[in-house]
Amino acid sequence: MTLLGVRDLVTAYGSVEALHGVSFHVDEGEIVALLGANGAGKTTALRTISGLLRPRSGEVRFAGDRIDTRPAHEIVRLGLTQVPEGRWIFTLMTVDENLRLGAYAEPRVPREALDRVFALFPRLAERRGQLAGTLSGGEQQMLAMARALMTRPRLLLLDEPSMGLAPVLVRQIFHTIAEINREGTTVLLVEQNANTALRLARRAYVLENGRIVLEGPGAELARNEAVRRAYLGVGARPRGREGARERPPAP
């Protein structure tokens, strides 16, 4: 079943169009990757879906309903949550307060959501009382994801979750994404780190200058010559074996 359907989406900043009619979909239960170079329009696409930006035309449907005219705070309540690029955690507030803000729409903080989040990110449980701005980069990424999970989303939009993290942490974050997906949350993943993203994703789309130029199963795109040249840094040495070692558990 299609959970998210994006059709002919056009988004502009003032007179500059960033998306020129983008269409794609995400089915319930999938991990879908959205790849592309800097400035291709990946973040713009996510921010339009989550309601932070208004599209000029086209439509976004979530679980069958049009959401492209609804404000961001209502879209979250429908079960679609974005973890923004750069994390945007509330630096001057504690870890605990950040998590409670995730449950803002609910009358009280749901116990099981909190338990789940601490099971996924035990580090955060140890730092509940600490100011979020004092966490390390990896911990801040965990907090951003944990805070989003507190909204109990059906669909999680992840914008560059691995940005600026050491390889060990990147592996850990991708591991967690697979885990979150296995527990039933659908994921739309935007990544620079195309190699890892393609291994994790069932399907992927490639954005170029505001248009989808390629789509297909993750594994297939990983072998695609154009993708390899553009995003995977092809050449130096065969990556197959090394890739197999890094592969996170399949969703």
Next chain:
Amino acid sequence: MQIALQQLVNGLTVGAFYALIALGYTMVYGIIRLINFAHGDIYAVGAFLGLSVYGLLAFFRVGDPVLATLVALVVSMGCTGLLGVLLYRVAYRPLLRARLSILISAIGGSLTLEYGLFLVYSPSFLVYPHLFGRAGLTAGDIQISWLQILIFASSIVLMAALYLMVHRTKIGMAMRALAINQDAARLMGVDVSRVIALTFFLGSVLAAFAGVLTGLYYSQISFLMGFLIGLKAFTAAVLGGIGNIPGAVLGGFLLGILESLAAGYFSSRWKDVVAFAILIVILVVRPRGLLGERVVERM
């Protein structure tokens, strides 16, 4: 010493007014980075509405001063709070992304309110009812009126309530969150516009409270009364560190005390000169205010 103590008492009273008004400036600046120039005039509107309520109550022969004051405060605070929300909706919300235009809009709001009061009420001073007289406590040569005690104590209670609301409730948590990053708050399901409206409401309620009490304290009000006190309260907010709630309270009381001491030791004509000269010195030494501006890190 006597002069110092007496002026300290007066300074704490005036400082309570500055602090109450400074809170409105600092809360609005803290969440949308706007210097709400109309805030001083919101305070004036609060004073005038209070006067109208006293008039009505006198007409219906409600003589009890405490009851009359309670009603005047509640009605004025409620109506002025709604006026603050209206100001936000009409003059500021459409311009949130236009930094300069919104400032001009704030000046426009200020003049509209001032000359609205001029037209609706009066171009000259109006007299507030004398309900509480000068009775009070006397210790040696130092006099403290009951009204001064009431002003100081009730202001402290309101400020404490505001502080608890911002730090202990969910809506307060949302206010702090959107002060740090509005879009992130939106992504958590916070209706940002509603929280901003609430901030205007609270700031205006505190200003109206100060308005009615200044009317009682100075016994006269005028349509321009918000101008200078607005500037001073804004100064107090900057002095404490704009965007910082305890800072606004500290700045307000400090300014009130400095002014009163200057009036006591020099003359009341010199009070602004002395007080503001000291303020300039403090700001030169600590440009971000005494408690520090809440510098927002966007990461």
